[in-house]
Amino acid sequence: xxxxxxxxxxxxxxxxxxxxxxxxxxxxxLERNPQLNKKAxxxxxxxxxxxxxxxxxxxxxxxxxxxxxxxxxxxxxxxxFSIANISKKEKKEIMNICKNxxxxxxxxxxxxxxxxxxxxxxxxxxxxxxxxxxxxxxEVDFKIxxxxxxxxxxxxxxxxxxxxxxxxxxxxxxxxxxxxxxxxYENNLYNIQQELLRxxxxxxxxxxxxxxxxxxxxxEKIFEKYRPNVVFHAAAHKHVPLMEFSKGxxxxxxxxxxxxxxxxxxxxxxxxxxxxSTDKAVNPTNIMGATKRAAEMIIQTLDExxxxxxxxxxxxxxxxxxxxxxxxxxKQIEEGGPVTVTHPEIIRYFMTIEEAVGLVIxxxxxxxxxxxxxxxxxxxxxxxxxxxxxxxxxxxxxDIDIEIKFTGLRPGEKLYEELLLEEEGLSDTRHKKIFxxxxxxxxxxxxxxxxDKLYHLVKEEDEDGLEEAMKELVSTYKNPEEVNVL
Numbered sequence: 001x002x003x004x005x006x007x008x009x010x011x012x013x014x015x016x017x018x019x020x021x022x023x024x025x026x027x028x029x030l031e032r033n034p035q036l037n038k039k040a041x042x043x044x045x046x047x048x049x050x051x052x053x054x055x056x057x058x059x060x061x062x063x064x065x066x067x068x069x070x071x072x073x074x075x076x077x078x079x080x081f082s083i084a085n086i087s088k089k090e091k092k093e094i095m096n097i098c099k100n101x102x103x104x105x106x107x108x109x110x111x112x113x114x115x116x117x118x119x120x121x122x123x124x125x126x127x128x129x130x131x132x133x134x135x136x137x138x139e140v141d142f143k144i145x146x147x148x149x150x151x152x153x154x155x156x157x158x159x160x161x162x163x164x165x166x167x168x169x170x171x172x173x174x175x176x177x178x179x180x181x182x183x184x185y186e187n188n189l190y191n192i193q194q195e196l197l198r199x200x201x202x203x204x205x206x207x208x209x210x211x212x213x214x215x216x217x218x219x220e221k222i223f224e225k226y227r228p229n230v231v232f233h234a235a236a237h238k239h240v241p242l243m244e245f246s247k248g249x250x251x252x253x254x255x256x257x258x259x260x261x262x263x264x265x266x267x268x269x270x271x272x273x274x275x276x277s278t279d280k281a282v283n284p285t286n287i288m289g290a291t292k293r294a295a296e297m298i299i300q301t302l303d304e305x306x307x308x309x310x311x312x313x314x315x316x317x318x319x320x321x322x323x324x325x326x327x328x329x330x331k332q333i334e335e336g337g338p339v340t341v342t343h344p345e346i347i348r349y350f351m352t353i354e355e356a357v358g359l360v361i362x363x364x365x366x367x368x369x370x371x372x373x374x375x376x377x378x379x380x381x382x383x384x385x386x387x388x389x390x391x392x393x394x395x396x397x398x399d400i401d402i403e404i405k406f407t408g409l410r411p412g413e414k415l416y417e418e419l420l421l422e423e424e425g426l427s428d429t430r431h432k433k434i435f436x437x438x439x440x441x442x443x444x445x446x447x448x449x450x451x452d453k454l455y456h457l458v459k460e461e462d463e464d465g466l467e468e469a470m471k472e473l474v475s476t477y478k479n480p481e482e483v484n485v486l
Contacts, residue, residue, distance in 0.1 A: 012038045015076040018083035019045035019060045022108055026082045027056045041074045067097050081107040104395035145365025149174040155228035156181050157213050157261060158235030160188025163276055166357040167232050168192050178205040180226050184212045213257035223268040231265050233258060234276045243288040244411035247466045248458050254291035259298050266306040274364050275299050275312040285480040286412025293474045300370055301444050309369035313360045316349030329390050338403035339387045347380040347416050363434055372437040412480060
């Protein structure tokens with residue numbers, strides 16, 4: 001049986017998972033919207049006392065253990081997961097059964113996303129890979145850890161990007177005095193500005209400013225005019241393979257852009273400066289990671305000389321962010337394949353954008369200055385498994401309907417990522433998922449001599465000398481071949 005075997009009148013036959021209120025609402029919505037060409041055929045529920053009962057004339061025919069049998073018996077094309085109030089772990093267990101069928105899978109929003117207790121059929125969405133990660137979202141305690149934002153003037157660089165825009169959303173909820181959003185790309189900047197204006201109207205003061213963090217005079221005018229209390233520095237070039245072919249641009253943006261904004265933060269007495277960093281800064285094998293490690297070194301050095309509290313927050317890959325693997329896989333599946341994976345053994349840490357930003361804001365609340373905060377991101381995930389799961393969630397079979405093609409590691413790419421340098425070690429914080437890496441000593445004089453050398457090489461567009469100068473600056477920077485050993 002194929003998931004595309006619809007009945008003669010082109011109606012998709014739907015199995016409802018969940019015989020509670022949410023399931024009832026979905027059945028009702030399907031009946032009210034015949035244009036969707038979906039018909040509820042049967043219901044699954046783990047409550048044995050419900051078996052045999054009917055909701056809107058649709059029978060509850062078994063538990064999760066019966067899903068495979070029911071799909072075959074009732075010729076099901078599609079599954080709608082209709083339980084709003086369920087733990088991530090339990091949802092993952094049921095989703096794992098569903099994904100091994102050939103059915104398309106959709107899900108309703110969680111209980112906290114359903115307004116007025118109604119499920120709008122427009123909210124029923126394709127199952128996302130986050131449904132299969134099965135990690136409980138990180139708890140956010142903004143009451144304590146977000147107080148430093150309330151009534152403060154907050155500046156976010158790179159505020160139009162995937163991380164930057166989510167920072168703006170979460171900061172806005174914490175009632176800042178004013179939010180200054182800086183980005184070089186006006187389209188993204190406009191989008192987040194309009195989104196916040198729609199959400200908050202006149203209750204939130206938002207300024208959207210087109211500017212590059214590289215421009216000293218332009219950025220100084222912004223600091224001079226708005227006098228921010230808190231700076232979140234998210235502006236960066238982050239695309240690993242692209243930056244391998246534009247090393248000078250990565251250095252200008254990620255190193256000298258950071259130096260520029262950090263120096264201004266110190267000059268204009270910003271209370272707290274948070275650098276968005278990455279696990280790719282640890283033993284980097286690419287220019288992007290090496291520039292982010294250099295940025296960490298800069299802010300740790302400035303912290304010792306300044307009244308501003310400078311900290312970095314380091315995390316792994318963010319699901320669904322610009323340039324990340326999930327949107328690419330989805331596009332490839334929509335186009336009929338192939339889905340491209342660089343290497344069968346490549347693994348990564350993953351988290352959601354909301355979690356990443358929650359971590360950044362909470363870490364800011366714990367900052368004393370000089371720390372590199374690190375998130376416990378759970379187990380690493382095999383990219384090949386992500387690809388297979390997404391194909392299955394689309395109701396298709398890997399290597400039958402959609403080919404998986406291995407393309408080879410890209411320039412600067414590691415098989416695995418690390419969150420800590422070996423020397424760093426970890427110490428606990430008040431949050432069970434956030435740790436602080438112990439400081440690694442480095443020669444400050446050497447750092448500034450190295451930055452001076454880099455500056456002149458970049459100014460002269462001397463691509464040949466850049467990599468060697470970066471390896472002198474960041475002693476842990478290695479070639480991928482030196483670390484990609486299975």
